[in-house]
Amino acid sequence: MDAREFLLNECANLNTVLEETLRYEYGVEGSRIFFEECLNRLELIEQLINAASPTSSTALSEYFYKLEELSSLISRIERSSLKEYSWPFLEEFKEISLSACTDPNTTQVDENGNPYPPQVHVLAEGGLSSYLIHVDGRRIPSKRRILTIFFPRTLKHYVLLHPILGHEMGHAIFSIAAYEGLLDKVVEEYLIQKSRFFTSESSIAEWLYTTSVTPKSVSIFLSVIEAELEIDQSNVMTDYIDFVAWKEEFLCDFIGLLMFGPSFLAAQCDLLYSIDSTGSEIGNYHPPTACRVNTMIAAAQILGYDTLKFDTDIQIAVDAFWKSILEKKQLDSWFDVFTNDQIQTTLTKLSAFLSTHKKALYPQPTTERIQPLIKQVLKKIPPVGYEFKLKTVDGELTPDLAFDYSVDFRDILFAGWIAASAGDPSLNFEDANKLCEYGILQQRAIKMMNAEVNKGAV
Amino acid sequence: MSIMSVSRPDASTSMYKHFASLISSYVDAPANSVGADAAIPIESIFKLLEMYRFNAFKDESRRGALALRANGHLSRISKTPSWHGSVLNALNNAKIDTFGAETSTEDAVIELETVLKKLTKNQALEENHKAHTRNFFVQFGNSLG
Numbered sequence: 001m002d003a004r005e006f007l008l009n010e011c012a013n014l015n016t017v018l019e020e021t022l023r024y025e026y027g028v029e030g031s032r033i034f035f036e037e038c039l040n041r042l043e044l045i046e047q048l049i050n051a052a053s054p055t056s057s058t059a060l061s062e063y064f065y066k067l068e069e070l071s072s073l074i075s076r077i078e079r080s081s082l083k084e085y086s087w088p089f090l091e092e093f094k095e096i097s098l099s100a101c102t103d104p105n106t107t108q109v110d111e112n113g114n115p116y117p118p119q120v121h122v123l124a125e126g127g128l129s130s131y132l133i134h135v136d137g138r139r140i141p142s143k144r145r146i147l148t149i150f151f152p153r154t155l156k157h158y159v160l161l162h163p164i165l166g167h168e169m170g171h172a173i174f175s176i177a178a179y180e181g182l183l184d185k186v187v188e189e190y191l192i193q194k195s196r197f198f199t200s201e202s203s204i205a206e207w208l209y210t211t212s213v214t215p216k217s218v219s220i221f222l223s224v225i226e227a228e229l230e231i232d233q234s235n236v237m238t239d240y241i242d243f244v245a246w247k248e249e250f251l252c253d254f255i256g257l258l259m260f261g262p263s264f265l266a267a268q269c270d271l272l273y274s275i276d277s278t279g280s281e282i283g284n285y286h287p288p289t290a291c292r293v294n295t296m297i298a299a300a301q302i303l304g305y306d307t308l309k310f311d312t313d314i315q316i317a318v319d320a321f322w323k324s325i326l327e328k329k330q331l332d333s334w335f336d337v338f339t340n341d342q343i344q345t346t347l348t349k350l351s352a353f354l355s356t357h358k359k360a361l362y363p364q365p366t367t368e369r370i371q372p373l374i375k376q377v378l379k380k381i382p383p384v385g386y387e388f389k390l391k392t393v394d395g396e397l398t399p400d401l402a403f404d405y406s407v408d409f410r411d412i413l414f415a416g417w418i419a420a421s422a423g424d425p426s427l428n429f430e431d432a433n434k435l436c437e438y439g440i441l442q443q444r445a446i447k448m449m450n451a452e453v454n455k456g457a458v
Numbered sequence: 459m460s461i462m463s464v465s466r467p468d469a470s471t472s473m474y475k476h477f478a479s480l481i482s483s484y485v486d487a488p489a490n491s492v493g494a495d496a497a498i499p500i501e502s503i504f505k506l507l508e509m510y511r512f513n514a515f516k517d518e519s520r521r522g523a524l525a526l527r528a529n530g531h532l533s534r535i536s537k538t539p540s541w542h543g544s545v546l547n548a549l550n551n552a553k554i555d556t557f558g559a560e561t562s563t564e565d566a567v568i569e570l571e572t573v574l575k576k577l578t579k580n581q582a583l584e585e586n587h588k589a590h591t592r593n594f595f596v597q598f599g600n601s602l603g
Binding site for chain 2: 043
């Protein structure tokens with residue numbers, strides 16, 4: 001077989017695999033949308049290969065990668081049928097995310113002229129660092145976008161850590177061309193160009209290598225990459241740091257915080273420092289953990305998350321929660337790469353963007369919303385916004401589901417973090433997670449029931 | 459280790475050249491532009507125009523927030539040339555040839571996108587829009603080599 005014949009054979013193989021995916025179930029949304037989308041993509045790639053000359057190595061190499069991408073996507077979707085993730089969290093997450101990651105500019109619209117939201121598939125992956133949202137690139141030939149969301153398999157029920165996906169949603173939003181331009185401008189204009197350290201490549205290198213002020217932990221890391229990779233001040237920006245990626249990481253941290261509130265900050269602190277305990281590792285694509293965490297702590301304080309006042313017995317847990325967060329703040333000002341003014345302006349601009357998308361922006365938390373939920377978790381009751389009461393009907397007591405108020409799952413997560421910080425030995429972190437997951441599950445059930453009731457009323 | 463090292467030279471120029479040829483053919487045979495076969499080429503070109511309009515060509519697939527090291531190792535970044543250099547040149551050439559240098563990219567793209575949306579619905583096109591679209595995509599395809 002020559003290369004072209006081989007690729008056509010692979011198209012036939014992939015067609016077989018695609019048909020075999022139909023053996024499994026894919027949750028509420030079923031398999032029709034992804035099957036048709038993938039089949040259309042496959043037929044199109046096959047047409048492209050057929051149209052290419054057998055000697056056109058450039059075209060055949062290009063189509064090889066298109067086929068590889070599609071093959072990987074189909075395999076991910078097939079694995080999503082295992083469903084080893086917290087589906088109540090996922091359904092709530094979709095509610096706050098889909099508007100912002102729907103491309104407003106497209107030829108693919110429904111009968112009312114509205115763009116189709118992306119199709120979402122979810123799967124569990126090994127490893128703590130597997131939190132990820134895989135987004136179709138814009139060069140992927142497609143009609144509709146498909147997102148595949150990865151959760152760590154071992155953290156299936158750890159919903160308090162899942163808000164880190166707010167950061168990943170930032171990347172999904174950024175992958176829309178119209179938003180890339182807009183968001184890039186915000187970060188560049190209000191954060192990067194105003195920073196003391198990031199205005200140019202040379203200023204970034206100087207910030208890293210000014211030995212009189214560089215923290216010892218950072219200097220040690222820099223000496224490691226010098227010894228292992230021959231990276232020093234002269235080539236760090238060309239051969240080691242992708243600063244375009246760094247900017248996107250800062251942006252996505254802001255989006256995660258604005259979408260999830262304090263629970264994002266808590267998840268980020270725990271997860272990032274579990275991987276990089278010094279906070280000083282300089283990544284190719286990620287700024288040092290301590291710079292990111294310090295920036296997010298400052299942002300949370302600017303948003304006033306730490307100023308809520310609660311009843312005395314609850315306030316102890318709240319204070320313990322914020323103490324645990326502030327313990328993650330590196331006190332060396334070298335890690336404070338942005339001023340409060342820069343952070344404040346960036347928050348304002350990004351809040352304005354997110355507020356145009358339904359439910360994307362986390363509403364400013366209030367004591368009235370959060371306190372009852374904390375009390376429920378501390379009593380080992382799943383935190384929800386309703387009370388189960390009895391009422392008298394024809395002289396007999398009967399159950400009365402009083403739907404007092406709808407609870408935002410992000411409030412449940414904030415309350416869960418506070419309760420987990422209370423120091424109650426009978427409520428460990430795993431228990432707090434499970435209670436919150438049950439709370440989100442029950443709230444989800446109430447929402448679905450209310451929707452049915454309302455449908456009936458109409 | 460994988461059986462061979464693969465770079466990703468996915469500039470997508472061959473695909474875009476093929477799609478450009480299809481779009482220019484749809485202008486004169488709009489009945490062919492409706493339906494599943496045409497939907498992906500039209501949407502793909504539409505997305506390319508969006509990248510051009512907003513100068514938003516990054517199109518990178520980022521690793522997760524916690525994936526601080528590639529495969530757990532320290533490494534240098536790979537220096538691959540940006541994927542879109544030749545595509546952007548071809549878009550600029552086609553735009554200047556079709557609309558003139560004085561027309562903004564925004565105005566040119568909006569006109570082309572309007573045509574693409576109409577093509578998906580088999581709606582009538584204005585003659586000057588037909589001419590612009592035909593010329594733009596012929597020039598774009600030619601510039602891609």
